[in-house]
Amino acid sequence: MADATDKFPESTLAHELLDGLVGVEIGGAAHNAFGLNTWNVDRLTPGDPQTAMYVASQIDMCGEVMPIDVVSTGDRLPFADKSLDFVINSHVVEHFYDPMTAIDEWSRIARRYIFIICPQPDAAATDLGLPLTTIDEHRARYSEPLSTKVATDWHHSRWTSQSFHAMCESFGYHVIYIEDPDKKVGNGFTIVIDLKANPLRMAARRYRRKANSAVKLFRARLSR
Numbered sequence: 001m002a003d004a005t006d007k008f009p010e011s012t013l014a015h016e017l018l019d020g021l022v023g024v025e026i027g028g029a030a031h032n033a034f035g036l037n038t039w040n041v042d043r044l045t046p047g048d049p050q051t052a053m054y055v056a057s058q059i060d061m062c063g064e065v066m067p068i069d070v071v072s073t074g075d076r077l078p079f080a081d082k083s084l085d086f087v088i089n090s091h092v093v094e095h096f097y098d099p100m101t102a103i104d105e106w107s108r109i110a111r112r113y114i115f116i117i118c119p120q121p122d123a124a125a126t127d128l129g130l131p132l133t134t135i136d137e138h139r140a141r142y143s144e145p146l147s148t149k150v151a152t153d154w155h156h157s158r159w160t161s162q163s164f165h166a167m168c169e170s171f172g173y174h175v176i177y178i179e180d181p182d183k184k185v186g187n188g189f190t191i192v193i194d195l196k197a198n199p200l201r202m203a204a205r206r207y208r209r210k211a212n213s214a215v216k217l218f219r220a221r222l223s224r
Helices: 012-018 049-062 099-109 135-142 161-170 199-222
Strands: 023-026 038-042 084-090 110-119 174-179 188-194
Touching: 012 084, 012 110, 012 174, 012 188, 023 099, 023 110, 084 099, 099 110, 099 135, 099 161, 110 161, 135 161, 161 174, 161 188
Parallel strands: 023 038, 023 084, 084 110
Antiparallel strands: 110 188, 174 188
C-alpha cells in the first residue's frame, strides 16, 4: 500500500479564492483533495460495484477514500438556488456529455465561483489523436433533451485552455482565471468562472432555454 501522504498537492489558487467559503465538490477523491469546506457529491457510493476499482486505486494511492456526502448526478443537484458559494471539481467536466448543462446547474446553486481543473487533450491515452470538441458540437448537445445527457466513465470532450475559455464565453460565462498547466495535478488546466459577472444575462439565457424546451415538448405531444 502507498504511503497515506501520496497525494496531489492542494491548489494554491483554490485556497486564495475559496478559503472561508462553503461549496460543493463534484466527484472528489482522497488522493486529489482540495482541503476546502465542501460537500462531496458523487453519482455512485463507494460501496457500488461500479466504483470498486476506483476505490481500490484511492486506497492504494493514499490509504483512504473520500467520504461522499450527497449521492447525485453532477448536473442535477439537490441544493437550493444560490445556496452555496462555489462549485469545484478536478478531472470531472469531461465526463459530462453536455458540459454546459452541468455548468448551468453549478451556476444555479453557486453565488460566486465555478472552479474547474480539466485534463489536457493528450492527458489520457484514450484521447490521443482525437480532435478538440467544437463549440458547435457543444451547442448541439446543449439543445438535446436532458434525459439523454448522462455522466459516464469515459471522456466525451477534449479542450485546450483556450478552447474551454472560448466555450464558456460563448455561453455567457465570464472566465477570470486560467492556469495552464494547472499546479495541482499537473496534466491539465484550471478555469475559474466568476458568477457575479453578467448575472442577468445568464439568468435570461437559462430562462430562454427552459422556455424553448417547453415549446419543443408541447409540439412533440401535438404531433403524436
